[in-house]
Amino acid sequence: MTLVTEGLRTGELVTLFGCCRVEYDGRAASTLGSGNRHVLLKPDGTALVHTATGQQPVNWQPPGCTHTVAMDEGALVVTSERETPAEQLTIRFESLEHVGSFQVTDEPEGVSVVGTEADLSDHLLENPSLLESGFTPLATERETTAGAIDIYGTDSEGRTVVVELKRRRVGPDAVSQLRRYVDALHRELHTDAEIRGILVAPSVTGRATSLLEEHDLEFVALEPPSRDV
Amino acid sequence: MTLVTEGLRTGELVTLFGCCRVEYDGRAASTLGSGNRHVLLKPDGTALVHTATGQQPVNWQPPGCTHTVAMDEGALVVTSERETPAEQLTIRFESLEHVGSFQVTDEPEGVSVVGTEADLSDHLLENPSLLESGFTPLATERETTAGAIDIYGTDSEGRTVVVELKRRRVGPDAVSQLRRYVDALHRELHTDAEIRGILVAPSVTGRATSLLEEHDLEFVALEPPSRDV
DNA sequence: AGGTGGATCTCGGAT
DNA sequence: ATCCGAGGTCCACCT
Structure with missing residues (x-):
């Protein structure tokens, strides 16, 4: 918990892995039952929830969102929300296997693609x-x-x-x-x-x-x- | 290194964080200079490379690819490739800050979305x-x-x-x-x-x-x- | 903030 | 395997 809040506060990239439920409400609405997932919280306000399969995240929040972390009845709960459009992502962990926080220094230039x-x-x-x-x-x-x-x-x-x-x-x-x-x-x-x-x-x-x-x-x-x- | 190979072999979800260069060649071609990135290798053959910003991975490989790990001149190199279409992703780490491997058990049912x-x-x-x-x-x-x-x-x-x-x-x-x-x-x-x-x-x-x-x-x-x- | 179209689009369903 | 359209598409660029 402290690691996550500190990581978010200091603009680090935070990763979590554990069993969780996910709810989304905004442009649409979705529910995801309990299961092991990988969560990535970026310093620009992006949130990604990945399962074991698929290239696309099963749930996400776009850049510009505000991440918050809280404990609720002993469970770690990560929320990410924004307005315009109003949407909110809630990740409630039943168990937490891993938490990581990483400083991402420079990003001098982006990827250069050929063949566009x-x-x-x-x-x-x-x-x-x-x-x-x-x-x-x-x-x-x-x-x-x-x-x-x-x-x-x-x-x-x-x-x-x-x-x-x-x-x-x-x-x-x-x-x-x-x-x-x-x-x-x-x-x-x-x-x-x-x-x-x-x-x-x-x-x-x-x-x-x-x-x-x-x-x-x-x-x-x-x-x-x-x-x- | 062993953790990564074992994780991939046993069908686990592998995460890495470190300073790396990334090259892609296939449907298009791209080069990404040195920088800190988060790498996610899924058991279904998906590979994702994320920087600190943006919802989309800066580089990726779709499901069905084969991940391999090797040491080259002291550097950890992850490659992910497939044929049809032929494409290959190469991630060369200059430094490695973190390696994780996680068992993803069940995935009973996917996300249910409302508002489609x-x-x-x-x-x-x-x-x-x-x-x-x-x-x-x-x-x-x-x-x-x-x-x-x-x-x-x-x-x-x-x-x-x-x-x-x-x-x-x-x-x-x-x-x-x-x-x-x-x-x-x-x-x-x-x-x-x-x-x-x-x-x-x-x-x-x-x-x-x-x-x-x-x-x-x-x-x-x-x-x-x-x-x- | 909204409009427009590209993208290594991805994904699912049908053929 | 290809075709086709949906997508919480995302994204850059422009007005």
């Missing part, structure tokens, strides 16, 4: 012919009333081209997204001239292919760089 | 007039070529109604989803008769409202039950 959609965008902007011969990019993140177009440009015949990028295989949602942008451009340029919409991704699902054809949109297969390179 | 989309669906099916007077639900998860319609029914005048449910405030994506279902039904029933598409959610964003009007779709404000109840 931004990398795919850079790759295509440096080699516009990867889309097709004669493609000329004019802008990235070009705003429309429907949202920002990933890459905006013209083709060899001067037609407007809307490119939507995805780093992985895509389904119907990406096609709809592309369609919204093309429709919005038609409206804004109030032209009947052809506007081409091209989806760029490693591959597409069957329904997405049907949707593309249905709406006269195109697909170009392209993967984010520096995989298999 | 399914609850909203049940709520609406029990009280069809919440959508509008005269609404008659006929099916849930009705299949179309574009996917499954949340609730399918008819209105007081016998018109077909497609209902798309969302448990929270929605944006343009939900409108496009509804639109795909309505379009698909038009095609399948090959009728020119009116098919109404109704989005049911607590609220909608501005762009979503525009999209709804643009495509003659409707909105009904409704929240999942048992909040504020």
Whole structure:
């Protein structure tokens, strides 16, 4: 108990393991019966409750919450809460096998990831012919009333081209997204001239292919760089 | 080292804390410089690397991976890998402040959540007039070529109604989803008769409202039950 | 504070 | 295995 309160007070990362029940009430509500779990309390107000399986925590509280620790009828009770939106997590331990508190010093810079959609965008902007011969990019993140177009440009015949990028295989949602942008451009340029919409991704699902054809949109297969390179 | 290998071998949940570098290569690739982190190795093959901030792990490996531990030039190195897709996580500790291994007994049943989309669906099916007077639900998860319609029914005048449910405030994506279902039904029933598409959610964003009007779709404000109840 | 879309999204269900 | 959509998604970025 003291270790936990001291750890939270001094901005340390606190870990607990033991048999507990968990209750949540906020954006939704949930109950979790008694069982052994690992609890992680971060100095930024994050709380995570992990069982033996699954990548996702079975219960959690996002950053910005306030953790408190108390004893109730001999049981250690950890609560984490916030307002806006109002939500509260309560962890009641029936037994406690382990408590740890660790100072986390610096975090000079975060993780650097390669192979994102931004990398795919850079790759295509440096080699516009990867889309097709004669493609000329004019802008990235070009705003429309429907949202920002990933890459905006013209083709060899001067037609407007809307490119939507995805780093992985895509389904119907990406096609709809592309369609919204093309429709919005038609409206804004109030032209009947052809506007081409091209989806760029490693591959597409069957329904997405049907949707593309249905709406006269195109697909170009392209993967984010520096995989298999 | 022995504690970790024994813990992994006997299907325990293993925790480590220390200064480490992390490398990932697989669906993408990432590098993480030296710093203090909390590592969680689950018996189902999940690996999680947490820094002091954020709800999401800075690096991870999904369930089904194989964890291995080795000493390399005096440093503890944890690797977690899988094939299909091929990806590998490598955690090299420069110092190790803590190692724990915990037996996780039963997990009788998972967490029970209230306030999901399914609850909203049940709520609406029990009280069809919440959508509008005269609404008659006929099916849930009705299949179309574009996917499954949340609730399918008819209105007081016998018109077909497609209902798309969302448990929270929605944006343009939900409108496009509804639109795909309505379009698909038009095609399948090959009728020119009116098919109404109704989005049911607590609220909608501005762009979503525009999209709804643009495509003659409707909105009904409704929240999942048992909040504020 | 809200809107929008990406993510090594994860997860579950269905095919 | 893939497809599809939900999620207390989280998260960064922008207005």
